[in-house]
């Protein structure tokens with residue numbers, strides 16, 4: 001085997017259909033979607049159609065969809081935009097210990113400027129508790145932000161229940177749905193959320209394209225000030241090919257969501273079963289109930305060895321996986337998420353995330369387990385910590 005990609009939580013390959021749909025907007029149909037002439041109108045039509053399609057995909061109205069340059073921008077905007085809009089009400093935000101850096105570091109930044117942030121703990125499978133949230137809400141709380149599904153361990157949070165508690169206390173609710181979108185079917189009206197972020201490149205769409213859903217009636221301060229784009233809520237010339245690619249990719253993903261999830265979960269389940277049978281001294285991190293876990297995610301901690309060494313050896317064997325998340329690799333800090341679910345610091349260092357995709361095959365999964373068994377044995381034989 002030449003190359004095996006098992007890092008779909010970091011990014012996914014662009015779908016052929018999305019690529020084809022985008023192409024004209026890089027060349028012939030290049031007009032600025034906000035220009036008042038025929039070129040502009042062609043761009044505007046593409047953007048309007050895509051906005052309608054995306055809105056249909058998540059049960060929203062087109063007027064509730066705001067395009068952004070990535071998931072990170074959508075997350076920043078949700079938190080900072082609601083914080084700034086509601087200074088008069090208060091400066092307290094509630095989030096969790098396991099958020100993606102796009103939320104976590106944004107909250108850390110607000111703390112420097114006088115906001116108070118409560119980081120809710122999670123249980124040992126990564127679930128946030130409704131009771132903990134209720135206890136944390138204060139009269140000056142302006143926003144609750146809880147991720148829909150975790151990017152490292154795949155745990156799917158009880159968003160509908162959490163949102164209901166926030167609303168019962170008159171507090172707005174945002175969810176970072178970047179990992180969930182394309183893998184979990186949802187409807188924003190049914191969830192009840194006020195704001196929701198997504199990112200195209202996590203569901204076989206283009207990189208550099210995100211979206212923030214903002215329920216009609218919610219007031220939010222701007223993050224990117226500029227022209228009158230996005231109904232005067234977000235300055236910056238519209239990325240027409242990106243918008244078209246994102247809408248096409250999400251529509252395509254939802255059209256086969258159940259079959260794709262089932263297939264991807266069958267790869268993951270086979271992988272997990274073999275790994276647990278063939279390798280000792282490991283923890284399987286995240287939700288045990290597969291209905292509450294992203295179908296593509298498997299995360300293991302291998303005791304007595306370093307995750308970086310395993311990754312390096314896997315890479316030599318042509319297998320691309322990840323330690324923690326792509327956004328924190330390169331840092332030697334153990335994963336915040338793994339520490340939050342109670343994995344000991346030393347063990348957290350020996351953790352690897354495998355995230356499968358719809359183009360992976362069972363042969364690739366078996367090859368990966370065969371290699372992994374050899375790698376772990378070799379590294380442990382060299383490890384002074386490991387006693388045979």
Ligand SMILES: *Cc1c(COP(=O)(O)O)cnc(C)c1O
Pocket residue numbers: 009010070071072073075100102147149150151176177178179199200201202208209210
């Ligand atoms: C990837 C990711 C993001 C960031 O999205 P980008 O488009 O890469 O900026 C945010 N949150 C979660 C949960 C993610 O997995």
